[in-house]
Amino acid sequence: MSSSEEPRVVHPRGSGGASEVPEARMPVLADVAQLAGVSQQTVSRVVRGSGSVARRTRERVEQAIAELGYRPNVAARTLVTRRSHRIGVVAANSSLYGAATTLAGVQEAARAEGYSVSLVMLPDLSPASVQGALEELRAQYVDGAIAVVPEDASQEAVRAAEAAFPCVLAPGLDGAGVPDAYWAEVAAAREATHHLLDLGHRTVHHVAGPSDWAESRARSTGWRTALVERLRTVPPPLRGDWSAASGYAAGRRLVDLGASAVFVGNDHMAIGVLRALAEAGLSVPGDVSVVGFDDVPEAAYLSPPLTTVRQDFTEIGRRCVRVLLGRLHDHVVEPGEVTPSLVVRSSTAPPPALAADSGAPGTADATAG
Amino acid sequence: MSSSEEPRVVHPRGSGGASEVPEARMPVLADVAQLAGVSQQTVSRVVRGSGSVARRTRERVEQAIAELGYRPNVAARTLVTRRSHRIGVVAANSSLYGAATTLAGVQEAARAEGYSVSLVMLPDLSPASVQGALEELRAQYVDGAIAVVPEDASQEAVRAAEAAFPCVLAPGLDGAGVPDAYWAEVAAAREATHHLLDLGHRTVHHVAGPSDWAESRARSTGWRTALVERLRTVPPPLRGDWSAASGYAAGRRLVDLGASAVFVGNDHMAIGVLRALAEAGLSVPGDVSVVGFDDVPEAAYLSPPLTTVRQDFTEIGRRCVRVLLGRLHDHVVEPGEVTPSLVVRSSTAPPPALAADSGAPGTADATAG
DNA sequence: ACGACGTTTGGCAACGTTAACAATGGCGGC
DNA sequence: GCCGCCATTGTTAACGTTGCCAAACGTCGT
Numbered sequence: 001m002s003s004s005e006e007p008r009v010v011h012p013r014g015s016g017g018a019s020e021v022p023e024a025r026m027p028v029l030a031d032v033a034q035l036a037g038v039s040q041q042t043v044s045r046v047v048r049g050s051g052s053v054a055r056r057t058r059e060r061v062e063q064a065i066a067e068l069g070y071r072p073n074v075a076a077r078t079l080v081t082r083r084s085h086r087i088g089v090v091a092a093n094s095s096l097y098g099a100a101t102t103l104a105g106v107q108e109a110a111r112a113e114g115y116s117v118s119l120v121m122l123p124d125l126s127p128a129s130v131q132g133a134l135e136e137l138r139a140q141y142v143d144g145a146i147a148v149v150p151e152d153a154s155q156e157a158v159r160a161a162e163a164a165f166p167c168v169l170a171p172g173l174d175g176a177g178v179p180d181a182y183w184a185e186v187a188a189a190r191e192a193t194h195h196l197l198d199l200g201h202r203t204v205h206h207v208a209g210p211s212d213w214a215e216s217r218a219r220s221t222g223w224r225t226a227l228v229e230r231l232r233t234v235p236p237p238l239r240g241d242w243s244a245a246s247g248y249a250a251g252r253r254l255v256d257l258g259a260s261a262v263f264v265g266n267d268h269m270a271i272g273v274l275r276a277l278a279e280a281g282l283s284v285p286g287d288v289s290v291v292g293f294d295d296v297p298e299a300a301y302l303s304p305p306l307t308t309v310r311q312d313f314t315e316i317g318r319r320c321v322r323v324l325l326g327r328l329h330d331h332v333v334e335p336g337e338v339t340p341s342l343v344v345r346s347s348t349a350p351p352p353a354l355a356a357d358s359g360a361p362g363t364a365d366a367t368a369g
Numbered sequence: 370m371s372s373s374e375e376p377r378v379v380h381p382r383g384s385g386g387a388s389e390v391p392e393a394r395m396p397v398l399a400d401v402a403q404l405a406g407v408s409q410q411t412v413s414r415v416v417r418g419s420g421s422v423a424r425r426t427r428e429r430v431e432q433a434i435a436e437l438g439y440r441p442n443v444a445a446r447t448l449v450t451r452r453s454h455r456i457g458v459v460a461a462n463s464s465l466y467g468a469a470t471t472l473a474g475v476q477e478a479a480r481a482e483g484y485s486v487s488l489v490m491l492p493d494l495s496p497a498s499v500q501g502a503l504e505e506l507r508a509q510y511v512d513g514a515i516a517v518v519p520e521d522a523s524q525e526a527v528r529a530a531e532a533a534f535p536c537v538l539a540p541g542l543d544g545a546g547v548p549d550a551y552w553a554e555v556a557a558a559r560e561a562t563h564h565l566l567d568l569g570h571r572t573v574h575h576v577a578g579p580s581d582w583a584e585s586r587a588r589s590t591g592w593r594t595a596l597v598e599r600l601r602t603v604p605p606p607l608r609g610d611w612s613a614a615s616g617y618a619a620g621r622r623l624v625d626l627g628a629s630a631v632f633v634g635n636d637h638m639a640i641g642v643l644r645a646l647a648e649a650g651l652s653v654p655g656d657v658s659v660v661g662f663d664d665v666p667e668a669a670y671l672s673p674p675l676t677t678v679r680q681d682f683t684e685i686g687r688r689c690v691r692v693l694l695g696r697l698h699d700h701v702v703e704p705g706e707v708t709p710s711l712v713v714r715s716s717t718a719p720p721p722a723l724a725a726d727s728g729a730p731g732t733a734d735a736t737a738g
Numbered sequence: 739a740c741g742a743c744g745t746t747t748g749g750c751a752a753c754g755t756t757a758a759c760a761a762t763g764g765c766g767g768c
Numbered sequence: 769g770c771c772g773c774c775a776t777t778g779t780t781a782a783c784g785t786t787g788c789c790a791a792a793c794g795t796c797g798t
Contacts, residue, residue: 028755029754029755038778039777039778039779040755040778041756041757041777041778042776042777042778044756045776045777051776051777052775052777053777054775057777071507072755073448073510073753073754074508074755075444075445075448075510075754075755076444076753076783078444078755078783079442079444079448079753079754079783079784080755080782081755081756082783084444086487089488093473093476093477095469095473095665097464101464103490107488107489108492116487116505116509117487117488117489118455118485118486118487119458119486119487120480120485121476123477136485138440139440139441139443140443141442243666244667244669245666245669245670268667271667271670272667272670275670275672275674297464297612297637298667300614301614301616301640301643301644302640303643303644303671303672397784398785399784407747407748408747409784410747410748410749411746411747413786414746416785417786420746421744421746422746422747423745423746423747426746426747441784441785442783442785443785444785445753445785445786446784448753448755448783448784448785449753449784450786
């Protein structure tokens with residue numbers, strides 16, 4: 001319909017030829033303006049919803065926009081506004097539940113605020129690569145960036161980049177100091193440890209994540225704090241890398257150590273620990289109690305269902321966006337508190353000595369092969 | 370250094386005042402040109418690496434670029450070239466391993482090709498929301514899009530959008546027909562089922578994903594094919610939604626049905642199935658054999674370690690990018706084959722009747738919990 | 739030595755939008 | 769009935785880059 005006339009002349013750029021196929025150019029402001037019989041500026045005002053436009057005029061313009069299927073060209077807008085309405089996100093290229101879910105939260109919140117998201121996933125989180133990613137993002141002229149990189153050295157890189165353009169660290173760290181999210185995790189880890197101690201365990205072993213991750217340190221700190229508060233001995237923590245494989249390795253050590261209670265830095269590693277214990281013929285929670293962290297969706301369906309700390313990563317992601325967007329508009333936003341909560345399932349119980357008064361270790365395991 | 374003079378005059382746009390703070394504008398082509406004593410055009414040529422520039426000139430320009438920290442403005446470049454060098458990705462807002470890993474592959478490959486990635490994550494995969502996401506992406510003037518939406522109705526939406534701008538469906542479907550990836554999954558599911566039959570199971574039950582997902586249908590088809598090939602009865606498949614919770618529900622049904630072998634549509638659901646079986650006091654693989662699909666990193670550490678089909682989602686993501694970029698440059702790229710492979714672990718074994726020669730066929734609740 | 743030719747460089751005009759300012763119209767107050 | 773004000777609309781000039789064209793430069797063959 002309406003092949004009445006080409007709204008605009010063919011520009012010499014095309015390729016000079018006169019008998020050129022129209023090739024369906026995207027309509028631009030000028031096309032709408034011509035169709036509606038107004039100036040570009042008026043159309044622009046209607047599109048942006050700013051300025052005052054007479055009711056009748058607006059309707060006419062909207063009609064023209066609909067008819068042409070006009071979409072504002074973000075590149076042109078960005079060029080003149082110096083605002084891309086895009087934020088960058090740099091995240092680790094891992095299947096880690098926390099990072100993935102945080103990303104989802106960031107995406108959702110950004111979209112809700114009319115911002116689009118540019119993603120850079122990194123195979124490794126070295127400071128150099130994080131810095132490179134941030135540079136890349138800046139070169140794309142994003143308005144700001146969110147870095148889901150809880151690893152220490154990389155956070156330094158983010159801080160450095162912050163001077164050049166607005167960045168927010170996903171765990172909730174801001175430039176000023178230690179974030180609420182950090183202390184919330186410490187508190188939650190402490191609570192989880194207390195839960196185990198309350199059940200009667202003399203002490204609680206710990207499988208920690210990489211030592212240079214803020215989250216890992218927060219959880220370890222909470223664990224240690226609880227132990228110290230109750231005057232228990234603090235066994236040296238075992239190290240993992242968040243993966244089930246590393247949890248399995250740690251689990252085997254725990255068997256050797258004769259641990260009766262373990263607080264594991266995340267659920268993935270807890271799965272590995274569970275496996276190692278099962279292989280050793282130890283039952284959970286009969287012989288050993290295990291607590292994880294994150295509450296991945298599968299946690300309730302492990303054998304046994306895992307007691308763990310639920311962390312609302314989606315909300316963390318949303319808050320990052322809120323903080324970043326706040327910074328972009330020059331008003332400070334308090335990150336606010338995100339409180340993880342302990343979810344008690346079936347992987348924790350009193351230690352064998354208490355459960356059956358003279359219980360011999362290594363009793364019933366549900367999944368004997 | 371070099372506070373000699375402002376490279377460019379303050380534009381009236383600024384705010385008219387004469388004693389304005391320089392406010393650290395980003396350097397532009399003109400600044401570099403002035404510093405290097407050449408024209409903008411020459412700088413542009415150096416930046417793009419196209420056209421011929423004398424060696425000495427290029428060095429001078431590069432020097433100036435480095436000194437100023439110049440970065441080309443992508444918005445301006447996009448405006449004039451009509452190429453944003455960005456691709457959009459729409460994916461489900463789920464923690465599904467497959468989708469997340471595919472996304473990583475897409476990101477990696479795109480980045481390697483000099484493309485940035487705009488991400489839209491959807492809470493639901495309704496055709497309307499997928500279509501909306503695609504529209505949104507198009508409004509952002511991405512060069513093309515990759516849709517990681519294996520759900521049927523949504524794929525229709527993608528096909529429709531394809532007319533407007535280049536889209537690729539992540540599972541590997543292309544406009545022409547059924548993709549290699551689809552048949553590869555069928556073959557793998559068939560192989561997994563044969564594996565169970567070869568162990569001596571009379572038939573194999575199946576926990577399928579949502580019926581309107583292509584991947585789900587592929588896996589179901591493979592399972593059914595294997596059964597038919599061997600002239601076995603085909604039990605009605607149970608439906609899940611990919612989640613461990615739904616797998617658990619299906620697992621309880623399987624217990625009632627007295628299944629001895631199960632092929633589950635993905636590992637997450639398999640975790641739920643494992644849990645249901647354990648709760649019923651059935652041992653895996655002693656009483657029931659279970660095969661999953663995807664090979665999530667935790668699969669090897671479940672109790673028991675899960676026999677499953679490994680799918681290389683990262684590679685699928687990479688191929689999507691290759692196909693899309695190919696289409697953008699007007700040369701067709703064959704998606705090529707991605708072959709999933711069966712990984713046999715400890716969750717499969719001969720059925721009880723064969724293992725213990727005189728085992729009662731029906732129930733076998735040998736290990737009461 | 740001269741013209742043809744290839745290499746290197748610069749000038750100009752877009753790309754599609756928004757900001758600032760100017761111009762037009764209608765309205766009420768005096 | 770005239771003036772000034774507000775609401776509405778139009779005009780102009782950027783934003784920073786690239787594509788096309790032409791000019792300047794040097795080299796080579798005859």
